[in-house]
Amino acid sequence: MDVEHRKTTLSDDASIYSRTKDTVTKDELKSMPFKQKIAYFKDYYMYGVAGLIAAAVFIIYMVYTSIINPSKDVLSVVCLSDAFVSETEEMGDSIKEYLGIERKKDYVGVSYYDTSDYQMNMAYMTIAGAGQLDLIVCSYEEFQRQANMGLLADMKEFLPAETYQSVSDRLVTGHTVETDMDGSVTAVGSELEYGIDITDSAAVGQYVTTGADRIILCAFAAPPNRENALRTIDYFLQK
DSSP, X not given: OOSTTOOOSSOTTSXXXXXXXXXXXXXXXXXXXXHHHHHHXXXXXXXXXXXXXXXXXXHHHHHXXXXXXXXXXXXXXXXXXXXXXXXXXXXHHHHHHHHTOOOXXXXXXXXXXXXXXXXXXXXXXXXXXXXXXXXXXXXXXHHHHHHHTTOBOOHHHHSOHHHHHHTXXXXXXXXXXXXXXXXXXXXXXXXXXXXXXXTTOHHHHHXXXXXXXXXXXXXXXXXXXXXXXXXXXXXXXXX
């Protein structure tokens, strides 16, 4: 084979041999007219800078909302089964106003769970078991079930003496129940004052839809927002 006279596939001036020039030198940039500099910046740097700015804004927002100024649940009220509340946000806002909470990021959480629905009951039990709830609004029948499970605070121990005396005629008793693996009752606790009858409460009349004869207010044994829970009991006692 005549290597010296072999023809190359590409000519010497083919584009593969030509140097592409996507950037300019510092001197070339200095000599550009102002409008051309702006166009060059837009073509090669604008999207990158915009991406960096967006990332910086996102990071600042996340730090501000999660660390510097996070939203805070100042009270959690759960309504169960026959005590149906559709306007949960409105009820939460009403309680927040009563408590005099002025910080916009703070909120009162009101939620509804139908304990006869398996998935809703599991969700409720998970949150209750995690100690994230303060007060329960429910029917008398549901109150007895909650008392049986040992979730509730004894109002004689929970309430200030003055408040306890003022609601003495409204207190409702229940008892805990212990069962074996088969669900058979093995022990029954003493009757304790676990609830307050709030059937005639103005808040119940405004927000709660129910077919039950009695609506009961009770507190969890270890509420995360104890002081606000105590003050909210007064809210539910208003007629």
